[in-house]
Amino acid sequence: MSLVQRIAALGRGTLELLGSLGRAGVFLLQSSLGIPSREGWYLWLRQMHFVGVMSLAIVLVSGVFIGMVLSLQGYTILVDFGAEEALGQMVALSLLRELAPVVAALLFAGRAGSALTAEIGLMKATEQLSSMEMIGVDPLRRIIAPRLWAGFVSLPLLTVGFSVVGIWGGYLVGVEWLGVFEGAYWSGMQGSVGFFDDVGNGLVKSLVFALVVTWIAVFQGYDLVPTSEGISRATTRTVVYSSLAVLGLDFVLTTLMFGELG
Amino acid sequence: MSDAMLVELEGVRFSRGEKEIFQGVDLRVPRGKITAIMGPSGTGKTTLLKLIGGQLAPDSGSVRIAGQDVHRLPRRELFRLRRRMGMLFQSGALFSDLDVFENVAFPLRVHTDLPEAMVRDVVLMKLEAVGLRGARHLMPAELSGGMLRRVALARAVALDPELILYDEPFVGQDPISMGVLVQLIRKVNQALGLTAIVVSHDIKETLSIADYVYVISDGQVMAHGTPASLDVDRDPRVSQFIHGEPDGPVPFHYPAPDYFSDILAERTGS
Numbered sequence: 001m002s003l004v005q006r007i008a009a010l011g012r013g014t015l016e017l018l019g020s021l022g023r024a025g026v027f028l029l030q031s032s033l034g035i036p037s038r039e040g041w042y043l044w045l046r047q048m049h050f051v052g053v054m055s056l057a058i059v060l061v062s063g064v065f066i067g068m069v070l071s072l073q074g075y076t077i078l079v080d081f082g083a084e085e086a087l088g089q090m091v092a093l094s095l096l097r098e099l100a101p102v103v104a105a106l107l108f109a110g111r112a113g114s115a116l117t118a119e120i121g122l123m124k125a126t127e128q129l130s131s132m133e134m135i136g137v138d139p140l141r142r143i144i145a146p147r148l149w150a151g152f153v154s155l156p157l158l159t160v161g162f163s164v165v166g167i168w169g170g171y172l173v174g175v176e177w178l179g180v181f182e183g184a185y186w187s188g189m190q191g192s193v194g195f196f197d198d199v200g201n202g203l204v205k206s207l208v209f210a211l212v213v214t215w216i217a218v219f220q221g222y223d224l225v226p227t228s229e230g231i232s233r234a235t236t237r238t239v240v241y242s243s244l245a246v247l248g249l250d251f252v253l254t255t256l257m258f259g260e261l262g
Numbered sequence: 263m264s265d266a267m268l269v270e271l272e273g274v275r276f277s278r279g280e281k282e283i284f285q286g287v288d289l290r291v292p293r294g295k296i297t298a299i300m301g302p303s304g305t306g307k308t309t310l311l312k313l314i315g316g317q318l319a320p321d322s323g324s325v326r327i328a329g330q331d332v333h334r335l336p337r338r339e340l341f342r343l344r345r346r347m348g349m350l351f352q353s354g355a356l357f358s359d360l361d362v363f364e365n366v367a368f369p370l371r372v373h374t375d376l377p378e379a380m381v382r383d384v385v386l387m388k389l390e391a392v393g394l395r396g397a398r399h400l401m402p403a404e405l406s407g408g409m410l411r412r413v414a415l416a417r418a419v420a421l422d423p424e425l426i427l428y429d430e431p432f433v434g435q436d437p438i439s440m441g442v443l444v445q446l447i448r449k450v451n452q453a454l455g456l457t458a459i460v461v462s463h464d465i466k467e468t469l470s471i472a473d474y475v476y477v478i479s480d481g482q483v484m485a486h487g488t489p490a491s492l493d494v495d496r497d498p499r500v501s502q503f504i505h506g507e508p509d510g511p512v513p514f515h516y517p518a519p520d521y522f523s524d525i526l527a528e529r530t531g532s
Contacts, residue, residue, distance in 0.1 A: 039372075123358075131355035134315050134427075135369045135417075136345035138337070142372075 024219045031140040031218075032148050043146040051112045051147065052154025056161065058111050059104050063162035066099055067091060067169025074170075075178050084178075088185035089192040091170035092163075096193065096202040097258065100163040102250050105209035108155050109242035113217035116147055117238040120221025121231040129222075144218055151214025152207070159206035201257045208249060213242040268293045268425055268457045269314060274323035276306070276313060283309055285481040286323065296451055296458040298472035300465065302503065305478050307461040308352070311427050314459065315349060316340050327425065345373055348418030349427040354410035356402040362389070362413050363398040369420045388416040391453075392446060408439025412446065419450055425457045426450070432464040440467060447471055465504060469493075477503060 001009075036044065070091050078084045120143065123129050129139045167189070174180045193199065217238045224234035269291035276284045283306040291297045299307055312318040313325055316332040325332045330343060356365045366385045370376055376384070389395040392412040402410060411431060418426055431447065432440050448471045451458050462468040469475065469489040476486045477500055485492060485500045492504055502510035518524065 126358070127351045127353055127355035128357055130312075130317060131349065131351050131414075132357075133317060133341075134344055134347065134349040135372070136341045136343075136347075137372050138341055 020223070023223065024215070027140070027144075027219055027222065028148075028215055031144040034141065034145070036145070036149075040141070040146065043142065044149050047146045047150035048154055051116070051150040052157065055108055055111045055154070055158060059107055059158045059162050060165050062103060062107055063100070063165040064169040064172075066103060066162075067095065067166030067171075068173045070094060070099070070166070071170035071173040072178075075174055075180065084174075084180050085184035086188055087170070087174045087180050088167075088187075088189040091174070092167055092189040092193050093198060095163045095166040095170075096198045098202075098250070098254070100159050100166060101202050101205040101209060102246060104159040104162045104206065105155060105213055105246045106243055108151075108158060108210075109213045109217070109239055109246070112151065112154075113213050113238045113242050114235045116151070116214070116217040117221040117224075117235045118231060120144070120147070120218060121224045121226070121234055124222065124224065125226035125228075125231060144222060147218055148214055151217070152210050155210035155213065156203055156206045159202065163202070197257075201253075204257075205250065205253050208253065209246050212245045212249065216242050216245065266292055268328060269459065270324075270326045271314070272324050272326075274313060274320045274325060276309065276318065276320045278309075283481055284313075284320070287478070287481070287483055289476055289483060289486075291457060291459055292474065293457050294455055295473040296447070296460060296471055298460045298462060298468045298475045299478060300461075300463060300468060300475060300503070301478035301484075303463060306481070307463075307478065308429055310478070311349070311429050311459070311461055315344065315347065315427060345369075345421060346423050347425045347427065348421070348423040350411065350414050350418050350429060350431055352430045352433060354402070354407075354414040356405075356410060356414055356417070358402050361399055361401050362394065362405070365402070365413060366417045366420055369417065373421060384420065385416075388420055389413075391419075391450070392416045393442070406439075408435050408442065411435075411439075411443060415443075415446060415450070419454065419456075422454060423456060425459070428458065428460040428462070430462055431460065432462055432467050440464075444471055465506060469504075479503070 071087060074087055074090045075084055078086055078090070120129075123139075123143065129143065132139045132142065171182075171185060175182045175185050220234040220238045220241075224230045267290045269289075271287055271289040274284050274287045274289075275282070287310070289299070299310060301307055309318065313320055314327070314332070316325075316335070319333045327343060327347075330339075332340065332343070335343060356362075357368065360368065363385055366388055367381050370381050370384060374381075386395055386398070389398055392415055394409060394412055394416070397405065397409065397413075402413070405413065428447065431443050435443060444467050447458065447460065450456070451471075460468055460472065469492075472489055474486070475489055475492055477484045477492065479499060485495055485497060487495070492500060495501060495504065498510060501507075508514055
């Protein structure tokens, strides 16, 4: 490939990327703004069940295990310094600040994001979205908006659940099994976890991740090429893009939130 | 703009990527009649319906429905205009999470405030008209292709539209359901007095119900007229299409290098 061709390809790729970002932006605005009708609330509730409640099992089970592993690993290190009393603090801070928002978002992308992409993509491929348009119902409002809002709301809630069961998992291993003093586990946590700094920042992170993951999932479904290959590619893209976006944004957000705490 | 015409296309050009699909299509659909748009596969007939329904925008030219330029309407107005249209998709495009009854009830529920009892009556009337009142509790996945299209037809006329668009209504149907659909389309048109556009390449069936026919090929209107006048059209391209001759001005072969040298190329070339 000659240099000119390479430059042309780069330009074309950039234009395509910008075009797709523009479409995604307009798409987000058109579908997420506006006041829902009474039926809109019902549709949103149904999606909350599908997107949120159905993801509960995988998120909670993972939360328990991560809390348990965290506690076990933390203990083996802390005990060398005789600092196992700080276990509660360590488990709680790592979960609230990092692991709960990030891991819950990754699981959410895999469980709910991919399902959203495939569902919307299949609706597009079977012309259900087109037929809805022709009936005079805007699919952005009826299909997309409830799913977007269900994602925005449910991931932060799932993240809270993840932290809670993670801390409990850490308690099971640290206190019940390894014999760390129970009072130290809880009071260490109480003394070190700040509501705004730790709980609040973790929630802000998960809100950002919720927005990004749901947006990617729903847009990939809506914008895909309506063939079986197109659906499979879009589903893969949802998981890959969401995971990368979550991990990348996590670094940016962590720098902004905790960069000067050191 | 005359009142006699419900849909008017003027100089519609549309291209997809590099490929120009329509190079200036003019087309007029009279009120209360069945107008057929025919042409070989791949001439963009479905695309034409999407242009009429406002799902795609032409590069230039205009599409007017009842005097309103479809592509200049704000999004909200466009959706309002669509309530006056029904469209029958090739696949039926029923909502797969709703049963037959709810599919037909859908337009009524979203666009009217009718009480439940009346919704039920209307839905049952529409289903009775397509002969599927007994299938109201089935899910779309449990229906045959012909039944899917009949339910979709019932849904398309649920709001008694002025204009109905049929996308390849006869494709892939067995002779019985084909006959049923032909009869239904004619009956629906007569009973409701609506305007219909049928896109199809099933010549016999389409000519039997159409009042006026447009034949589209190579991005342009190749011929138009009543079914009787097209039947005796001398233009070899029209005649080939209307009489279903395998070879003619529209070649049987996709453009290819010479057959003989192509076969030999493999042996000499490698």
